[in-house]
Amino acid sequence: MLEKLNAMELRYESVQARLADSAVYADAERLRTLNRELRELSPVVETYRKWKTADAARSEAEKMFADPEMKELAREEWETEKARQETLWEELRLLLLPKDPDDDKNVILEIRGGVGGEESALFAHSLSRMYMMYAQKRGWKAEFLYLNETELGGVKECSLLLEGEDVYARLKFEGGVHRVQRVPETESGGRIHTSAATVAVLPEAEEVDVQIDPKDLRIDTYRSSGAGGQHINKTESAIRITHIPTGLVVECQDERSQYKNKDKAMKVLRSRLLDMEREKQSAATAAERKSMVGSGDRSQRVRTYNFPQGRVTDHRIGLTLYRIDAIMDGDLDELIDALITADRAEKLSRSALS
Numbered sequence: 001m002l003e004k005l006n007a008m009e010l011r012y013e014s015v016q017a018r019l020a021d022s023a024v025y026a027d028a029e030r031l032r033t034l035n036r037e038l039r040e041l042s043p044v045v046e047t048y049r050k051w052k053t054a055d056a057a058r059s060e061a062e063k064m065f066a067d068p069e070m071k072e073l074a075r076e077e078w079e080t081e082k083a084r085q086e087t088l089w090e091e092l093r094l095l096l097l098p099k100d101p102d103d104d105k106n107v108i109l110e111i112r113g114g115v116g117g118e119e120s121a122l123f124a125h126s127l128s129r130m131y132m133m134y135a136q137k138r139g140w141k142a143e144f145l146y147l148n149e150t151e152l153g154g155v156k157e158c159s160l161l162l163e164g165e166d167v168y169a170r171l172k173f174e175g176g177v178h179r180v181q182r183v184p185e186t187e188s189g190g191r192i193h194t195s196a197a198t199v200a201v202l203p204e205a206e207e208v209d210v211q212i213d214p215k216d217l218r219i220d221t222y223r224s225s226g227a228g229g230q231h232i233n234k235t236e237s238a239i240r241i242t243h244i245p246t247g248l249v250v251e252c253q254d255e256r257s258q259y260k261n262k263d264k265a266m267k268v269l270r271s272r273l274l275d276m277e278r279e280k281q282s283a284a285t286a287a288e289r290k291s292m293v294g295s296g297d298r299s300q301r302v303r304t305y306n307f308p309q310g311r312v313t314d315h316r317i318g319l320t321l322y323r324i325d326a327i328m329d330g331d332l333d334e335l336i337d338a339l340i341t342a343d344r345a346e347k348l349s350r351s352a353l354s
Helices: 002-019 022-026 028-066 071-095 117-138 167-171 258-285 324-328 333-353
Strands: 107-113 141-149 155-163 176-182 193-203 217-222 238-243 248-252 301-306 311-314 319-321
Touching (some): 002 028, 107 258, 117 176, 117 193, 117 324, 141 248, 167 193, 301 324, 311 324, 311 333, 319 333
Parallel strands (some): 176 301
Antiparallel strands (some): 107 193, 141 155, 176 193, 217 238, 238 248, 301 311
16 A cells, blocks of 8 residues: 555655646646646545654654653653554545545436425425535536426426536435435325435536437427526427437426537436436345445435434435435535445445455
8 A cells, every 4th residue: 555655655656746837837638637636636645645644753753762751741642642543644534535436517406206206396496495405515517408397386307417626526425315204385184294316417418428319319499488488489499309219208498509518418318328327237246245335226215304203314325314494405425425435334344344
């Protein structure tokens, strides 16, 4: 591991030197690649340098053991630096865990109302609002690609594009069935209803990730429907793309431009096709192991939002938080951090056994 850390430190210094070269700034793609690499190496190298500093301090303290007057102080310093080294070493083990290649990708988030009729559609709307507010708190760009609303303001289904730093890394454990328990506004008897909505988290696929033959596509145009002002039903700008080999259908009607809607619909289609391919691959190895935080399968119940009790429970890690209002307003970091920590702990456990 030390050999690997030394190599990473040398690479870090090399990247820094390249970024100091003004010629690099003339090549936007090269500049972006080097900055991304520097950003990935920085936490490892900074932690490794702290570990080396603690190691040097520990060695210096050890040299003073022979001095009777300094021995006690030296022993205390040695113990302090030893504990610091052990903590930093565990941090390094975490930082060196294999990185998910999708972590830096943007996300297409698909939310659909499930069991529970109109109440599930209203909950799907609440979830879409929650993720939009979380994106705003994180400084991400968020926009609807597709939105199919009910007459009462619920969401039958929608697609969101979230763009920014570490979007997939933060949201990849949100996929699955989200259950809600609350008293609907239309319920006169005050009875608590249970309904659900599904969330799919798809890393945005690039053209190089998925090759699509134009001959496999059927593209239809139609007039937008739903909320949207004067533009609605005036022009056939909405797009429906059918991928004939798989039967996948993607719609986009958010933009006034037919071209823009087609471009966004193709983003969703590529991401769904990539997701289908990866589900096939993961199904082949599912019997081998199951992650602590689950597979992200849309059939898996991941979380319950209980409004009468003011609590949110994530069933995968057994975490319950009693601040549902803040969570529904996009304060998701505590939940997401706990899921990431559980995933890392499980990976560390596996790496120790291998």
